[in-house]
Amino acid sequence: MDAIETDVAIIGAGPVGLFAVFECGMLRMRSVLIDALDAVGGQCTALYPEKPIYDIPAHPAIEAAGLVDALERQIAPFAAPRLLGQRVERLEGGPGDFTLGTDAGRTVRARAVIVAAGAGAFGPNRPPLDGLAAYEARGGVQYYVRRREDLRGKRVVIAGGGDSAVDWALALADIAQVAVVHRRAKFRAAPESAAKLDAAAAAGRIEMVIPYQLHALHGADGQLSAVEVATLDGATRLLPADVLLPFYGLSMDLGPIASWGAALDRHHLRVDPATAATSLPGVFAIGDIATYPGKLKLILQGFSEAAVAAHAIHPLVFPGEALHFEYSTTSGVPAG
Template sequence: MSEAIKTDVLIVGAGPCGLFAVFELGLLDVKVHLVDILDKIGGQCAELYPEKPIYDIPGIPMITGHGLTESLLEQIKPFNPTFHLNEMIETVEKIGDPGFRVTTDAGKVFECKVLVVAAGGGSFQPKRPPVPGIEAYEGGSVHYAVRKMEEFRDKDLMIVGGGDSALDWVLNLHPLAKRITLVHRRDDFRAAPHSVEQMRALVASGQMDLLIGQVTALEGEGNVLSAATVKGNDGTVTKVACNAMLPFFGLTMKLGPVANWGLHLENNLIPVDTGTFETNVPGIFAIGDINTYPGKLKLILSGFHEGALMAQKAVKYVYPDKRVVFQYTTSSSSLQKKLGVN
């Protein structure tokens, strides 16, 4: 086990609520690390709607998901939080009163006094395409991400999807794989036009295959594929030799390991006390879309409020002997010093 990273607070999820919680905790001198399963900061704002306008952030008539993420990062810069991206928290073990030892799927270990679950709709995980029996090949021939390109050398590779991930991997793995077949449900691709042109050129020169339709059946032994059946939109059925498959059907939100941390759950949401946003486990808080309480609204602005109240309670765990005086950023010179504006 690697040496534990010690921090006052560990936030699960780097979406808008997690980011603003850094600000509220920072004003109270609480140090924060954040873990997110995505490879980027911003949560749903980055993954689901980076370019879509949001109209209900108080004081900001219109901002995109990406813009809001950038603004929050600017706002919390003085507090210098540390991000651990592409990692999912797997286990949470109580080691103090409160105090937790938290382990990620990458084997990273944290020791924190307070854990804040700001995980939104849960963890983003690849969508499984609607192919009967595909589960059996996961961990064998079916992969939802490319970890090592070498794994695809000399493979009969089927890539399924029409977005940038699908097209990028067609182009990147084309030199390595024995043969690539790209399968997409329509002859129209949302990937970058340049990638689509390159793919079409490879198809035109006979260097790869493109099938328009859907994968309907898989054949193989154990978790090793040997063939895939593709049903074309015109009804033609093609069986393609295939011993590796990369489906790219986007991401979906699953609650994931949060369910195993000893927290009460109601319909996959975490009930909290609305004075502190603490869960049934002292020292573990839940803010944003993942919590529930009477009157709960899944709004970013509600998550901001929840983060502010959470911070007031969390600081008592981090500095049990310190008297916390509530101050305003408009008038407090000590807060302004922390923000680097005075």
């Protein structure tokens, strides 16, 4: 297959990577999206498409899948090619002349690279329980809620103390029988969400199982019937369950990106916040994979970083050409 020629190769097709297509397009720069997942949207699509997001400007609330759909419409004029279901394994060259190779045998030649890969490849942290795989195969143990309605009328045990555990307990309380298992009374979720959880528990809408941890799974032929939990002192109890949702976070893997020689800070790419540039000339990083003093892991901050990176890349694509900053209300959207 012929190599794809472009101005900017964007690694990662989550919300921030999608918006980078828009920001590059507004500066008349072509881009290509590459993602290991087989659909755009990153974690918003793969992990929580129906989960509402509350801190996107002008949207008091928007479901993750709705945000991805809106971004798709926004970047449609730029017709950026997508290489989905494949991972970038090789990066060669330098500013103005990069060559990227994927594990599917595709080649992309670009003048600059934007890494918007979230925190790299991700997967759930699985609880160490006997027979786990069999229950996963039958849907008794799930790590993501793709359709809230699928859990209507179910007995759902949620394990964990972070935002995902609390948010889904609240989201499912009106349609399912929900029990929340946590090793201590204090939760790591946003204070407002934790307060709502306490209120729901006080109203009898959610059962709080504290201080307990997951201990064993019970059922037959991979069909879950109960979750056994235990205290640190060894006291156990059985919770009737059709579905267990263990929310213990994601295990992150930068994969080949870690071997490219860019400066890292705790498995993140260190960047200059003024340009989003990494220590590798011509390679920029935005979104959750990028770090700098004062960094906030928010989608809206990633959107800002996409604009910063696009403006910093412009001289690499159009050397010697002055960039006159214009508001979109003045310039409009360039034709693709």
